[in-house]
Amino acid sequence: xxxxTQTPKHLVMGMTNxxxxxxxxxMGHRAMYWYKQKAKKPPExxxxxxxxxxxxxESVPSRFSPECPNSSLLNLHLHALxxxxxxxxxxxxxxxxxxxxxxxPGTRLLVL
Amino acid sequence: QQPVxxxxxxxxxxxxxxxxxxxxxxxxxxxxxxRQKHGEAPVFLMILLKGGEQKGHxxxxxxxxxxxxxxxxxxxxxxxxYSGTYFCGTEADGLTFGKGTHLIIQP
Numbered sequence: 001x002x003x004x005t006q007t008p009k010h011l012v013m014g015m016t017n018x019x020x021x022x023x024x025x026x027m028g029h030r031a032m033y034w035y036k037q038k039a040k041k042p043p044e045x046x047x048x049x050x051x052x053x054x055x056x057x058e059s060v061p062s063r064f065s066p067e068c069p070n071s072s073l074l075n076l077h078l079h080a081l082x083x084x085x086x087x088x089x090x091x092x093x094x095x096x097x098x099x100x101x102x103x104x105p106g107t108r109l110l111v112l
Numbered sequence: 113q114q115p116v117x118x119x120x121x122x123x124x125x126x127x128x129x130x131x132x133x134x135x136x137x138x139x140x141x142x143x144x145x146x147r148q149k150h151g152e153a154p155v156f157l158m159i160l161l162k163g164g165e166q167k168g169h170x171x172x173x174x175x176x177x178x179x180x181x182x183x184x185x186x187x188x189x190x191x192x193x194y195s196g197t198y199f200c201g202t203e204a205d206g207l208t209f210g211k212g213t214h215l216i217i218q219p
Contacts, residue, residue, distance in 0.1 A: 045207060106153050
């Protein structure tokens with residue numbers, strides 16, 4: 001089973017809303033990632049978790065707040081987003097950092 | 113540091129071959145290749161770790177040069193299903209992707 005699941009598939013939110021994106025994997029992977037992808041652009045790394053600890057934060061604004069409650073779950077909490085934050089948010093996992101990453105289907109976010 | 117991919121786009125007829133290049137100004141720990149179809153998530157193709165390594169899967173193969181600064185993806189006898197955007201990813205920790213190569217296969 002090489003599946004990474006993400007919910008919701010689509011999300012529309014206002015600039016004052018608070019919402020969360022969820023990512024789950026049951027492959028026993030100990031590294032999990034959040035990427036942001038704008039249309040016709042490559043995915044951009046946002047956060048890396050290794051053994052449930054945040055190891056990389058690629059200068060992401062504080063309106064994005066990641067959380068890794070256990071080794072299978074990764075959340076991304078959203079608050080006071082801007083319209084330019086509209087994008088596809090991809091979660092990925094790998095057995096360990098630096099190994100093959102498997103991507104979830106993504107959450108398509110629209111901020112109005 | 114973002115790797116440089118070339119070409120930006122390729123249009124092929126079914127059955128033709130293509131080569132996509134990925135290069136970096138410094139030696140890399142590894143190179144990952146992904147394909148992404150429109151509206152879908154990237155799908156892993158292969159990872160190369162060693163200088164001089166070559167790997168293949170059916171009609172898609174890749175190489176990593178000795179200095180580990182350049183990788184090429186080879187698509188032979190292309191099929192319609194090969195259409196999509198191909199990204200190389202280089203790393204520390206998370207992946208830094210190149211800008212992508214758009215591959216269009218025509219019947």
